[in-house]
Amino acid sequence: MLFLFDIDGTLLRDMPPAHRMALCDAAEQVFAVTVEPRHLGKTAGMTDSAIARRMLMEAGVTAASLSDGLPAFFAAAADAYDRLVPDNLRPYLTPHAVASLEWLRGHQAVLGLVTGNIERIAWRKLAAAGVDGYFSFGAFGDEAELRDELPPRAIARAELITARQFALDEIFVVGDTPADIACGAASHLRTIAVATGPEHSLDDLHTCQPDYIFPDLSGLLGAPLFGQT
Ligand SMILES: [Mg+2]
Structure with missing residues (x-):
């Protein structure tokens, strides 16, 4: 099995919003766009790649720069999550x-x-x-x-x-x-x-x-x- x-x-x-904050933090760092965690919308069932595409396209990032920047975005989001995640x-x-x-x-x-x-x-x-x-x-x-x-x-x-x-x-x-x-x-x-x-x-x-x-x-x-x- x-x-x-x-x-x-x-x-x-019902976790504190560290994951959402990390995605927004990475958007700022890598694409220089500001997205508020509360504006991410419903995300249940979505992959982080799909969430990233939606939030970044809505913020005006072009498809081409999105593809180029995605690996850096994932790394920045993971780094931010490490900082933001509660210990327990x-x-x-x-x-x-x-x-x-x-x-x-x-x-x-x-x-x-x-x-x-x-x-x-x-x-x-x-x-x-x-x-x-x-x-x-x-x-x-x-x-x-x-x-x-x-x-x-x-x-x-x-x-x-x-x-x-x-x-x-x-x-x-x-x-x-x-x-x-x-x-x-x-x-x-x-x-x-x-x-x-x-x-x-x-x-x-x-x-x-x-x-x-x-x-x-x-x-x-x-x-x-x-x-x-
Ligand atoms: Mg789920």
Whole structure:
């Protein structure tokens, strides 16, 4: 079994706005444009690449300079996040997040990430929450703008690290938004929706037809999922 976890809204929620501030800080440093964190709009389910494109184009950055400056933007955002992130993000873990990671690891599940976060921000965020040790690989929002492109990258890394292959029905994408369900479905993976995010209720998520849907990650505990594969 391979479980690919989203981070924001799935493992962590309601965090102080360090991530948004870091993106705005990087926009100022690299592109000399001012964007207020509160003007970033809804970002749930988006990759940081997509968020960056939207915020920078709206601020008047041209497509050409955006492409040229994106690597510097990602590096500046990660540096800013290192400065801005609270030391302790444990209070922002979603209900049963640690218990479900612990349970899955105890049942020999392989755990990875499929997140829209810039990779360095993802690892820093998980470390501040004390859960980075559950994960050793993933696919990240600075690698692709389209979330659908992330699961195949994460699976390739899982297979490299474990030296085994995973059947499609052994792979689960876990997330809090329609974009998470869509990216899993695009790769013919099983999908698990959790209604722990800021924008999407159980009803919203039902309409995306995930394979499984739970109010929170306690749905993974003692997972009936394992009996059905
Ligand atoms: Mg999310």
